[in-house]
Amino acid sequence: MKQKEMEKELTELRQEILAYCSEQGSTETEIGSYRVKLVTQNRKEYDDQKLYETLADPEVWRMVSKTDSAKVASLTKLNVISEEVISHTFAVKTVTLLQVDKK
Numbered sequence: 702m703k704q705k706e707m708e709k710e711l712t713e714l715r716q717e718i719l720a721y722c723s724e725q726g727s728t729e730t731e732i733g734s735y736r737v738k739l740v741t742q743n744r745k746e747y748d749d750q751k752l753y754e755t756l757a758d759p760e761v762w763r764m765v766s767k768t769d770s771a772k773v774a775s776l777t778k779l780n781v782i783s784e785e786v787i788s789h790t791f792a793v794k795t796v797t798l799l800q801v802d803k804k
Contacts, residue, residue, distance in 0.1 A: 715799055731804070740798040745770055751790040756782070 718737055722730060728739040747768040756762045761781060764772070776782045 718799060718801075719797065734804050736802045736804055738800040738802075740800060742796050742798060743793045744796055745773075745791040746794050747773060747787075747791040752787060755787055755790055 718732075719739070721732075722728065722737065722739055730737050747770065749768045752768055752773070753762060761776070764776060764781070773782065773787070777784050777787075
């Protein structure tokens with residue numbers, strides 16, 4: 702229960718920091734004795750059905766089993782799956798990460 706309370710508080714604090722940075726129009730700032738940095742990342746979110754239809758080889762599909770972006774990325778890096786072949790099976794989602802470091 703205490704952990705849930707702390708996670709809720711962290712989520713609220715994160716939202717406040719993101720709102721503050723947005724108001725300031727900056728991706729890096731110092732607040733008190735902390736340095737805050739916003740980092741933007743793109744993440745692929747796969748469509749299970751499209752990926753299954755594209756990966757005709759059942760052995761490859763078993764390696765993936767349930768779509769897991771890290772597994773698909775690993776299979777792509779190992780050249781088991783071609784990036785071009787699966788390019789229509791995912792959407793790119795942009796996420797903002799918050800990094801806080803003590804000075």
